[in-house]
Amino acid sequence: MRLMVEALSARRGEDLIFRDISFTLDGGQSMVLTGRNGSGKSTLLRAVSGLLRPESGRVIWHSEGTDADIRAAEACHYLGHRNAMKAELSVSENLGFWKSFIGDFPGGHGVSVGEAAEAVGLGDIAHLPFGYLSAGQQRRMAFAKLLVAWKPVWILDEPTAALDVSAESVFTALIKTHLSQGGIVLAATHQPLGLENARELKMTGFAGGTESMW
Amino acid sequence: MIALLLRDLKLSVRAGGGALIGVLFFTTVVAVIPFGVGPDLNLLSRIGPAIVWIGALLSALLGLDRMFQTDREDGSLDLILMQEHPLALTVLVKCLAHWLGNGLPLVIASPLLGLFMNMDEVAIGATMLTLLVGTPALTFIGAVGAAVAVALPRGGLLVSILVLPLAIPVLIFGVSASYAAVQDPAPFMPPFLILVAITMFFAVLGPLGAALALRNAGD
Numbered sequence: 001m002r003l004m005v006e007a008l009s010a011r012r013g014e015d016l017i018f019r020d021i022s023f024t025l026d027g028g029q030s031m032v033l034t035g036r037n038g039s040g041k042s043t044l045l046r047a048v049s050g051l052l053r054p055e056s057g058r059v060i061w062h063s064e065g066t067d068a069d070i071r072a073a074e075a076c077h078y079l080g081h082r083n084a085m086k087a088e089l090s091v092s093e094n095l096g097f098w099k100s101f102i103g104d105f106p107g108g109h110g111v112s113v114g115e116a117a118e119a120v121g122l123g124d125i126a127h128l129p130f131g132y133l134s135a136g137q138q139r140r141m142a143f144a145k146l147l148v149a150w151k152p153v154w155i156l157d158e159p160t161a162a163l164d165v166s167a168e169s170v171f172t173a174l175i176k177t178h179l180s181q182g183g184i185v186l187a188a189t190h191q192p193l194g195l196e197n198a199r200e201l202k203m204t205g206f207a208g209g210t211e212s213m214w
Numbered sequence: 215m216i217a218l219l220l221r222d223l224k225l226s227v228r229a230g231g232g233a234l235i236g237v238l239f240f241t242t243v244v245a246v247i248p249f250g251v252g253p254d255l256n257l258l259s260r261i262g263p264a265i266v267w268i269g270a271l272l273s274a275l276l277g278l279d280r281m282f283q284t285d286r287e288d289g290s291l292d293l294i295l296m297q298e299h300p301l302a303l304t305v306l307v308k309c310l311a312h313w314l315g316n317g318l319p320l321v322i323a324s325p326l327l328g329l330f331m332n333m334d335e336v337a338i339g340a341t342m343l344t345l346l347v348g349t350p351a352l353t354f355i356g357a358v359g360a361a362v363a364v365a366l367p368r369g370g371l372l373v374s375i376l377v378l379p380l381a382i383p384v385l386i387f388g389v390s391a392s393y394a395a396v397q398d399p400a401p402f403m404p405p406f407l408i409l410v411a412i413t414m415f416f417a418v419l420g421p422l423g424a425a426l427a428l429r430n431a432g433d
Contacts, residue, residue, distance in 0.1 A: 050295075086221070088224075089221070089225070089228070097220075102297060
């Protein structure tokens with residue numbers, strides 16, 4: 001399994017946010033994007049997820065048993081700033097919908113809805129409407145969405161926003177488990193996630209200052 | 215895909231869903247017409263099919279702008295765009311769910327409103343049948359408008375303005391088929407079949423156009 005990003009550049013309006021970013025992540029590897037606000041972390045993640053058309057460059061996914069021309073986005077889970085859960089539906093309805101709609105990528109299986117809610121420590125409130133939960137609980141449940149369907153690449157944008165310390169450690173454990181199963185994690189964060197061996201890409205913002213340091 | 219259909223149906227009937235609002239608006243619009251026109255029963259039954267159709271058209275426009283916007287606001291749209299399902303098929307399923315939640319209640323409510331307009335049973339039946347066939351076309355056309363305006367914060371009015379001109383053929387053939395059922399010399403089938411053709415045409419074109427618009431709305 002390999003996620004390759006080749007000479008990616010992206011533009012927001014008139015401004016070139018970053019230019020010629022290249023990296024390769026193999027199974028079990030993770031990379032953390034750091035940098036001040038507005039330096040292009042989210043933009044890079046959206047470009048890798050295929051949600052933003054890059055100015056130049058491309059993202060390539062390669063793994064055994066899949067077509068060579070598969071879109072890289074299909075191998076990715078994207079956890080953005082917004083939780084992608086409906087406040088009117090219960091947590092288990094939300095998770096059940098994403099489990100069947102997203103589906104498993106070849107090479108793995110997602111856990112059941114109940115197990116996923118257990119894994120983020122909220123197994124006993126999965127029957128409540130999502131809108132009743134606190135911001136931190138909502139974030140945890142949004143994270144549980146990554147567990148119900150198997151995708152090798154997790155793209156996480158500020159995954160630990162609104163979370164307490166114990167939830168952060170739960171997340172770190174889940175991310176480590178994912179990596180040990182051969183997954184790939186690409187995360188933008190301000191807080192240290194506590195991952196050993198994680199590579200770091202420092203985003204400096206705006207073209208000209210885009211030397212990337214490892 | 216079935217999961218998406220069920221989820222959107224649940225959302226349309228739960229709190230904040232548009233299903234009931236559309237029917238209420240439809241009822242209100244048609245119910246005020248007799249007060250405005252006056253108690254001339256012959257006039258009411260003559261304009262009845264047209265009024266019911268216009269009411270249904272306006273109510274169908276009412277909930278269209280929320281079709282993709284709610285999904286965009288909570289981030290679901292990003293995830294939907296990333297999946298391997300063909301986007302046009304996903305949009306088609308969302309259109310079907312939207313029609314079942316918002317369009318079908320209008321069709322079911324139309325016989326009652328036909329009574330308000332002093333229409334006879336043949337006219338009521340014909341209007342209901344043409345609405346059943348014609349309202350899906352409104353949803354498919356509306357999906358394109360909703361997808362174009364998805365990124366705009368106050369896109370609701372814009373969607374209506376974009377969609378209304380395209381919906382006029384649906385209105386013309388829907389109303390003329392309804393009239394043909396009660397007025398003798400005019401044949402019912404030709405306008406009705408054209409209405410069916412319009413619906414099938416937009417069932418193909420609408421999801422494709424909406425998918426294209428959603429792909430390019432990326433930010």
